Amino acid sequence: MSDLDSETLPPAETESGAMIKADLLAGLFFLIVGIAIFYLAWDMPRLETRRIHPATIPGLVPMLLGGSLALCGFLLAVRAARVEPVRNSWAVLGRTLVNTEAIRTFVLAALVLIYTLGLVGLVPFWLATGLFVFAFIMLYETVLAENAAPIARSVLWALVQAIIVAAVVTLVFERGFLVRLP
Amino acid sequence: MFDGISLLGAGVLSLLNWASLFNIAWASLLGIIIGALPGLTATMGVALLVTFTYGMPPDQAILSLLALYVGAIYGGSRTAILLAIPGTPASAATTLDGYPLARQGKAGMAMGIATTSSALGTLVGIFFLALIAPLLAEVALRFGSYEFFWLALFGVVISGQLTAIDNPIKGYIAGILGLLVAMVGMESLHGYQRFTFGIQPLGGGIDLIPAMVGAFGLAEILTVMKRRGIPTIITSTDRVIPRFKDVFRYRWTTIRSGIIGTFMGIIPGVGEDIGSWASYAAARRKSKEREKFGKGSVEGLVAAETGNSASIPGAMIPTLTLALPGSAAAAVLIAAMFIHGIRPGPMIMIENPGFVYQIVAILLLTTIAITIYGLSLTRLLVKVLLVPREKLMPVIYVLCVVGAFAITQRMFDVYVMLFFGFVGFILREMKYPMAPLVLGIILGELLDANLRRGLLLSDGDLTPFFVRPISAVLWIVIALTIAMSIPAISRPIQDFLAKRLGLGARGARDG
Numbered sequence: 001m002s003d004l005d006s007e008t009l010p011p012a013e014t015e016s017g018a019m020i021k022a023d024l025l026a027g028l029f030f031l032i033v034g035i036a037i038f039y040l041a042w043d044m045p046r047l048e049t050r051r052i053h054p055a056t057i058p059g060l061v062p063m064l065l066g067g068s069l070a071l072c073g074f075l076l077a078v079r080a081a082r083v084e085p086v087r088n089s090w091a092v093l094g095r096t097l098v099n100t101e102a103i104r105t106f107v108l109a110a111l112v113l114i115y116t117l118g119l120v121g122l123v124p125f126w127l128a129t130g131l132f133v134f135a136f137i138m139l140y141e142t143v144l145a146e147n148a149a150p151i152a153r154s155v156l157w158a159l160v161q162a163i164i165v166a167a168v169v170t171l172v173f174e175r176g177f178l179v180r181l182p
Numbered sequence: 183m184f185d186g187i188s189l190l191g192a193g194v195l196s197l198l199n200w201a202s203l204f205n206i207a208w209a210s211l212l213g214i215i216i217g218a219l220p221g222l223t224a225t226m227g228v229a230l231l232v233t234f235t236y237g238m239p240p241d242q243a244i245l246s247l248l249a250l251y252v253g254a255i256y257g258g259s260r261t262a263i264l265l266a267i268p269g270t271p272a273s274a275a276t277t278l279d280g281y282p283l284a285r286q287g288k289a290g291m292a293m294g295i296a297t298t299s300s301a302l303g304t305l306v307g308i309f310f311l312a313l314i315a316p317l318l319a320e321v322a323l324r325f326g327s328y329e330f331f332w333l334a335l336f337g338v339v340i341s342g343q344l345t346a347i348d349n350p351i352k353g354y355i356a357g358i359l360g361l362l363v364a365m366v367g368m369e370s371l372h373g374y375q376r377f378t379f380g381i382q383p384l385g386g387g388i389d390l391i392p393a394m395v396g397a398f399g400l401a402e403i404l405t406v407m408k409r410r411g412i413p414t415i416i417t418s419t420d421r422v423i424p425r426f427k428d429v430f431r432y433r434w435t436t437i438r439s440g441i442i443g444t445f446m447g448i449i450p451g452v453g454e455d456i457g458s459w460a461s462y463a464a465a466r467r468k469s470k471e472r473e474k475f476g477k478g479s480v481e482g483l484v485a486a487e488t489g490n491s492a493s494i495p496g497a498m499i500p501t502l503t504l505a506l507p508g509s510a511a512a513a514v515l516i517a518a519m520f521i522h523g524i525r526p527g528p529m530i531m532i533e534n535p536g537f538v539y540q541i542v543a544i545l546l547l548t549t550i551a552i553t554i555y556g557l558s559l560t561r562l563l564v565k566v567l568l569v570p571r572e573k574l575m576p577v578i579y580v581l582c583v584v585g586a587f588a589i590t591q592r593m594f595d596v597y598v599m600l601f602f603g604f605v606g607f608i609l610r611e612m613k614y615p616m617a618p619l620v621l622g623i624i625l626g627e628l629l630d631a632n633l634r635r636g637l638l639l640s641d642g643d644l645t646p647f648f649v650r651p652i653s654a655v656l657w658i659v660i661a662l663t664i665a666m667s668i669p670a671i672s673r674p675i676q677d678f679l680a681k682r683l684g685l686g687a688r689g690a691r692d693g
Contacts, residue, residue, distance in 0.1 A: 040377070053638050054642070061634070062377070065358055065362050120593075145572075157573075161573060
């Protein structure tokens, strides 16, 4: 098994193997979405009661675009399926979703969603922003860092920056540019 | 001709006041800093700055946005030279020779040459902007629905083809997705609401600015934070101000790259990135010292930096005269112009003839500003590169939220920003270009309305779309572009050309 392990393959090869499989999945996805859009556009009212010209129905362009998307998705999937198979490419694709880089991305996605969909609107904007900045710096300077900074130093600087950003953004936009904040 | 010169003079004179000079000074410096910071791009900078310009008079707002745009494209070269990572995607070709030069102890010289090349590139582009824009606006007055339909399709197809990273189909998919986004909401011909699924805010369609802030702001933050390590910076001790003979020696490369960059800018949605790569490839083909390219060639650096900077005035040509964005950042500029009540398009030379020359004057003064900054602020810009991304990125995201919210002051736009941020990130990871997507969003309405209006005028007959002279040229170019992206068609043609002309057609394209 070890000689089949994707880790022994050169990076470019493993990367392209994962990309081919990703293209195959994306191609199929766009094919389905394209067909769905075509159907929705076909199903759109033709506004016959308003006696519009049949060539100007609202669904015309969406229909053409849905069809084009389906065709491009099909071509992408076919092209990916016809490429000579790279060893273990499904496993490599799976691994790109659980490696360190993926974890860093998922953590950021969670932070962004909690801040935008949870905190903003629930607590005052300056507080939500301060908490977000603090959590962001702490997580990426300590837990997710390769060479973690001393915790006490990170806490102190994260706190200082969180307060400054929360205050400056609120003051500059609300008072300076007269923009309402969320 | 004399009208043009007097309007240009009036344009420059209108900027010689403290407010304009002050705005050019800070916006171009901010642009350089944004461009130098890895992960902050010109498009993101312009999209975020729109929020700050609401309260400004329209001319000052456009001036600030444009100065930031020019500054950011130049600023990217610093990171490319000192860190080997492009500060903006437009500086990717600069990395190839800029970084090897820095490793040879010539970082100062590389930064100096990058500065003068950027300035000269912008000047070449400005020359063509002043020359071509009024002529194109005059021609565009003759365009009808048929031509505008093809023009919109031409933009998306060409942009999809030229900006595709590994596969033109991905470029086309990105363009179609953008056009589909533009289909959401009330259509202009019959007032029917498409794809709103009962969600009320979708009735008004999806605004470009929140979508751009997401696709270029949040998506970029996710990309930057995903990476683990950041390479170390090379410090410079050598002379930054270049010698005249060093600049003069590559005059033909400068002129050629300036022309290529400008024309890449003119092509809708094909901006600085391609301008830079195309100039670099042409310089390598023509160079007497081809073997030095990629190992620290000054000529390569000159070509890349001239090419990307010349694309900016080039991109302004279709932006101003056809309302067709020449680049992704220009798409934001169009949105900002509409916010400030300026309508770009064929009528601009009739409604507001001085505006094109005012843009020329802004670009001229910004070029002077970036040259001064570039040659004098070496230490400050190195300090900028030392700002850790862990501290910078949360601030940028907060600005993304504020920027998306501020325009219409509704949370729906923040959700749009989030959606486009995540989708944009996934698409980028899978090597889909962003420029056709943006172009699609902005051109969707033009394409849809003009196709159906044209069909209404011709009573459902498609013939006028194919036989009117300008329409015919456009559809033939579109058909050829699509055909050339099909390997079964393009390979035999390339092989035939290679045999007939004795040229490495495929090699030339790859180079």
